[in-house]
Amino acid sequence: MKTKLMIGIGAALAIGLSACSKDEGQGVVENSAEQAALAGLVISEKPADAVSIVQLRKQAKAGDTVTFTGHALGSRSVFVDGRAVMIMGDPEVLISCSLIEGDNCSTPWDVCCEDPDEIKASIVTVQVLDGEGKIIKAGLKGVAGITELSDLTIVGEVAEKSTDDNMLINATAIYLNQ
Structure with a gap:
């Protein structure tokens, strides 16, 4: 079951990364312009009318503008290094390892004990896209203090590449819930 889950999450990340382009012969470099672009997405006022991730997945479709709340959790690797991509989970449904008494998991944001469905x-x-529609080549982890298990509200648009198995959100604003 865990293998199927990890394959599914890996596929979700692969879909998100499929929009990336990498210059031949050059590695991914995080520069201050890309980091500044990510920091510019962080807003100081909490957006109104945010829905849960479960509600979002039930009602939103490609092209919809959405506002939702959730935690940076759901997998062993929540953030993609060098890319503005992360996984978020619904804390009303998923129990992270950090909340399981006696669990000494080295990745407390993982939800490996949950049912894969x-x-x-x-x-x-x-994911966060640049002006050309490509994923920004800078990681989201650490932006405005965002880490695994952070409670976030996201404003964005459901990407055209979203599927029933993988809802993909192009974020336009991020609020770190206090």
């Missing part, structure tokens, strides 16, 4: 229905992949 429940995980699939309760996570989304969030």
Whole structure:
């Protein structure tokens, strides 16, 4: 079951990364312009009318502008290094290892003990695109203090590449819930 879950999450990340382009012979470089662009997405006022991830997945479709709340959780690797991509899960449904008494998991944001179908229905992949529609080549981890298990509200658009198995959100604003 865990293998199927990891394959599904890996596929979700692969779909998110499929829009990336990498200059031949050059590695991914995070520069201050890309980091500044990510920092510019962080807003100081909480957006109104945010829905849960489960509600979002039930009602939103490609092209819809959405506002939702959730936690940076759901997998062993929540953030993609060098890319503005992360996984978010619905904390009303998913129980991270950090909340399981006696669990000494080295990745407390993982939800490996949950049912794979429940995980699939309760996570989304969030990405940030540049002006050309490509994923920004800078990681989201650390932007405005965002880390695993952060409670976030996201404003964005459901990507055209979204599927029933992988809802992909192009974020336009990020609020770190206090």
